[in-house]
Every structure is written in structure tokens, then in C-alpha cells.
Amino acid sequence: MPASIGVSFHNVEKRFGSLAALRGVSLEIRAGEFVALLGPNGAGKTTLLRMAALLMSPTRGAVQFTSSEAAVNDRVRAQAIVLRPEQLIGLVGHSTLLYDELTAAENLTLFARLYALDKIADTVATALDDCGLATRAGSLVRTFSRGMRQRLAIARALLHQPSVILLDEPAAGLDRQGLAWFSARLARLKADGCTVLMSIHARNESLDLATRAVALAGGRVEHDSGSAGDPRVLLAALRREQ
Amino acid sequence: MTTAKAASIILAKELRLEFRTRELLTATVIFALVVVVLFSFAFDPTAAESRRYGPGLLWIAFLFAGSLMLNPSFAREQNNETLDALRMAPISSFAILLGKILANFIFMSLAELALVPVFAVLYNLSLAGIVWRLILVLVLGTLGLTVTGTVFSAVSAHARMRELLLPLLLLPLLTPLLIAAVESTASLFAEQPALDRTWLAFLAGFDIVFLTASWLLCDHLLAE
Numbered sequence: 001m002p003a004s005i006g007v008s009f010h011n012v013e014k015r016f017g018s019l020a021a022l023r024g025v026s027l028e029i030r031a032g033e034f035v036a037l038l039g040p041n042g043a044g045k046t047t048l049l050r051m052a053a054l055l056m057s058p059t060r061g062a063v064q065f066t067s068s069e070a071a072v073n074d075r076v077r078a079q080a081i082v083l084r085p086e087q088l089i090g091l092v093g094h095s096t097l098l099y100d101e102l103t104a105a106e107n108l109t110l111f112a113r114l115y116a117l118d119k120i121a122d123t124v125a126t127a128l129d130d131c132g133l134a135t136r137a138g139s140l141v142r143t144f145s146r147g148m149r150q151r152l153a154i155a156r157a158l159l160h161q162p163s164v165i166l167l168d169e170p171a172a173g174l175d176r177q178g179l180a181w182f183s184a185r186l187a188r189l190k191a192d193g194c195t196v197l198m199s200i201h202a203r204n205e206s207l208d209l210a211t212r213a214v215a216l217a218g219g220r221v222e223h224d225s226g227s228a229g230d231p232r233v234l235l236a237a238l239r240r241e242q
Numbered sequence: 243m244t245t246a247k248a249a250s251i252i253l254a255k256e257l258r259l260e261f262r263t264r265e266l267l268t269a270t271v272i273f274a275l276v277v278v279v280l281f282s283f284a285f286d287p288t289a290a291e292s293r294r295y296g297p298g299l300l301w302i303a304f305l306f307a308g309s310l311m312l313n314p315s316f317a318r319e320q321n322n323e324t325l326d327a328l329r330m331a332p333i334s335s336f337a338i339l340l341g342k343i344l345a346n347f348i349f350m351s352l353a354e355l356a357l358v359p360v361f362a363v364l365y366n367l368s369l370a371g372i373v374w375r376l377i378l379v380l381v382l383g384t385l386g387l388t389v390t391g392t393v394f395s396a397v398s399a400h401a402r403m404r405e406l407l408l409p410l411l412l413l414p415l416l417t418p419l420l421i422a423a424v425e426s427t428a429s430l431f432a433e434q435p436a437l438d439r440t441w442l443a444f445l446a447g448f449d450i451v452f453l454t455a456s457w458l459l460c461d462h463l464l465a466e
Binding site: 089 | 243248251255258259262263321322323324326327328329330331332333465
């Protein structure tokens with residue numbers, strides 16, 4: 001079972017030249033929370049997620065990973081969080097982060113090896129089976145449909161059982177069956193105590209899993225239902241917008 | 243995971259991708275062969291002229307082929323933002339760079355393996371008795387070319403005009419390496435073949451300096 005890790009954004013600012021993508025965002029996301037990141041295009045959702053994925057440094061402020069009380073007592077785990085947080089993060093981005101000229105199995109095997117996972121063949125077979133691509137394990141990714149690529153991208157992001165899962169429009173390209181699989185997968189991750197940050201535009205059933213909703217606008221936090229609050233008001237607003 | 247182990251995984255991925263598509267190797271070998279063949283027909287050199295100008299032409303062909311080959315090294319990681327996935331893995335940035343340097347070194351060496359015999363035939367130069375010494379010069383020169391080229395491929399990968407940017411960044415920096423490589427090769431093709439140890443030491447020094455610099459700067463090179 002993955003360790004419970006939270007993410008803290010302390011007055012985070014990100015500038016690209018003269019453009020401010022984030023303007024002093026402060027968020028304390030507790031271990032095990034399922035946060036829906038809402039907001040229009042250009043609100044700063046992707047930038048926030050890329051910072052949490054350690055792919056981007058803030059111009060000002062800091063991003064920190066915090067462990068739950070149980071994990072804090074485990075010194076080895078606590079050190080791992082400080083030294084190698086990337087081991088604990090899984091990202092589904094705008095792009096698939098997959099090699100088109102490798103097969104589905106080769107893609108997952110590559111990342112399983114980079115994450116030094118045990119029993120790689122079994123892990124890859126299980127992941128492919130779980131995302132419904134076992135019969136296409138030997139097919140090149142470039143021959144896949146958009147939905148199949150997205151399912152494989154999700155499987156790749158979850159391969160190493162991350163504690164913090166960052167999802168940037170993860171439902172893009174998924175058909176109804178794919179969405180059902182994705183929602184069920186997210187429910188399992190939530191039950192396992194994973195921390196989830198999911199940016200989303202279109203309403204889908206996976207949003208019902210959210211325990212907190214944060215709306216960004218113009219690089220700032222516009223609304224936050226809070227850790228103890230009810231996200232349904234903000235999510236209902238999203239539904240009305242569509 | 244050790245850097246060597248992680249680099250070997252990246253290397254295996256690079257080799258698998260290239261040998262599946264053969265995009266870079268085919269284009270590079272054909273391009274380099276065309277350069278060598280065209281020069282041989284254009285000048286129709288005598289044996290003395292071949293010894294004098296041949297090494298320069300050979301390294302020009304390698305340089306052009308290298309520019310062609312090295313550019314996509316990081317650029318093709320942009321297609322599906324796969325570099326992000328590599329950067330998120332718990333491996334050092336240097337492992338990513340080293341894996342790519344080794345892959346490019348192998349690709350360049352294969353291209354040279356195809357090119358050198360053709361060059362020797364067209365320019366009427368004998369490789370007998372100098373093969374191992376020539377391999378030493380080629381290895382050192384190619385290593386410098388691929389280390390520098392791979393580093394600048396990473397630098398230019400995010401640029402809009404990266405195809406133009408890489409040669410612009412690369413050529414001035416590679417000038418000392420090319421002079422040393424040409425001089426070392428020329429001394430081997432001379433009437434009395436000899437290995438010029440001064441130029442050889444320069445080549446080795448260049449490789450060490452740039453390999454060390456890439457190790458020191460790898461985090462910045464791969465950062466967004």
C-alpha cells in the first residue's frame with residue numbers, strides 16, 4: 001500500500017517572462033485528499049500540477065511534500081520523501097508520455113526498470129490487464145486509438161504505485177467504457193489512501209470521488225472548499241457551466 | 243539505482259527505437275557517403291592530394307553527419323513529452339544524458355564503419371598497418387563530437403529553430419576538436435604513418451573536459 005503523502009504550496013509564484021501563470025498560490029493538500037482542480041484555460045492548473053511533479057521550479061515560494069503521522073514515524077520512508085520524492089509521484093499529463101515506436105509492454109517495461117520495480121514481467125502484465133490492453137501488449141503505441149493511449153498513459157503513471165497522483169485532464173479521449181474503468185481505478189487509489197490532484201474541465205463521474213474542490217482563475221485560488229468543506233457547491237457550478 | 247544501470251536502460255531504449263525505425267542511421271550514412279563520393283569525383287585527387295586533403299574531408303563528412311544525427315536526439319523526446327517521464331523517474335539527469343551520449347556514439351561509430359572503407363577506396367588510401375591507430379583516433383574524435391552534440395541537442399531541443407541552432411552552437415565549439423582529429427588522422431595517412439601523441443592527448447583532454455562539464459551541468463541542461 002502506498003505511503004500517505006500530502007503536498008504543500010507555499011505562496012507559489014511562476015512567471016514565464018512577463019506572464020504570471022501563478023500568483024501567490026498557497027494550498028495545503030493533506031495526505032489522502034482527492035482534490036479537483038477547476039478553472040478555465042490559462043488559470044494555472046497545469047503549471048501547478050507540473051510544479052507538484054517537480055518538473056518545474058517556482059519563481060517564488062516553495063512546494064513541499066509532507067507525510068502523514070504514520071509515515072513520519074517511519075524514518076526510512078520520511079527520508080525517501082525528502083531525498084527522492086519523484087519515486088512517490090505519478091503524473092498523467094496533457095501528452096501521453098509514451099514512446100510511439102515502442103509497444104505497450106515495452107513502454108511499461110522501460111518505466112518499470114527505471115523505477116527499479118520487482119517482478120517486472122508480472123507487474124507489466126497486471127497493469128496491461130487492468131487497463132484492458134493485455135491483448136495489445138505487443139502492438140506499437142502509434143497504432144493505438146486516442147482512448148487506448150490514454151489508458152496506457154494512466155497505467156504507466158500508476159505502475160510504480162505512487163502516493164501522490166497528479167492528473168491533468170486525464171479523461172481526455174476516454175470513451176464511456178474507459179471512463180468507467182478510470183473512475184473505478186481512481187476509487188481504488190482513493191481507498192488506498194493516495195493523494196490525488198486532478199485538473200478537469202468536463203464533468204464526469206470520477207469527480208464524485210473528490211473530497212475537495214479548488215477553483216483557480218488568473219493564477220490565483222479563487223475558491224477552495226477546504227479540507228473539511230463540501231466540494232459539491234463548486235462541482236455543481238462546473239456542472240451548470242456545461 | 244546506479245547511474246551506470248540507469249544509463250544502460252536509457253541506452254537500450256535508444257538502440258531499440260533506432261534499430262526499429264532506422265531513421266537516423268540511414269539518413270546519416272547516406273548523407274556522409276554522398277559527401278565523400280561527391281568530393282572524390284569533384285577533385286579526382288592524386289595519392290599525395292588524398293593524403294593532404296583526405297582527412298579534412300573525412301572529418302567534414304563526420305561533422306555534417308553528426309549534426310544530422312544529433313539534432314533529433316532530444317528533439318524526438320518532445321513528441322509526447324517523454325523527457326518529462328524520464329525526468330520524473332528516480333534516476334539522475336546524468337544517466338539520461340549518458341545513455342543518449344552512448345547511443346549517439348554507437349550510431350556515429352556504425353556510420354563511420356560504413357564510411358571509412360569507402361573513403362579509403364575512393365581516395366586510394368591504404369588502411370593496412372594503421373587500422374588500430376585509426377580506430378583510436380576515430381573513437382576519441384567521435385566521443386568528443388557526440389558528447390558535445392548530445393549536450394547541445396538537449397540545449398536546443400526546446401528552441402523553435404532547433405535545426406538551425408544546433409550547428410550554430412556546435413560548430414565553433416568543435417573547431418579545436420576537429421583540428422586535432424584532422425591532424426591526428428593526417429599523420430596516420432602520411433607516407434610514414436605515425437600516431438601524433440600531442441594531438442591525441444588533446445583529443446582525450448577535450449573528451450574529459452566536456453564529459454565532466456556535462457556531468458556537472460546535466461541538471462540545468464535537462465531542466466525546463
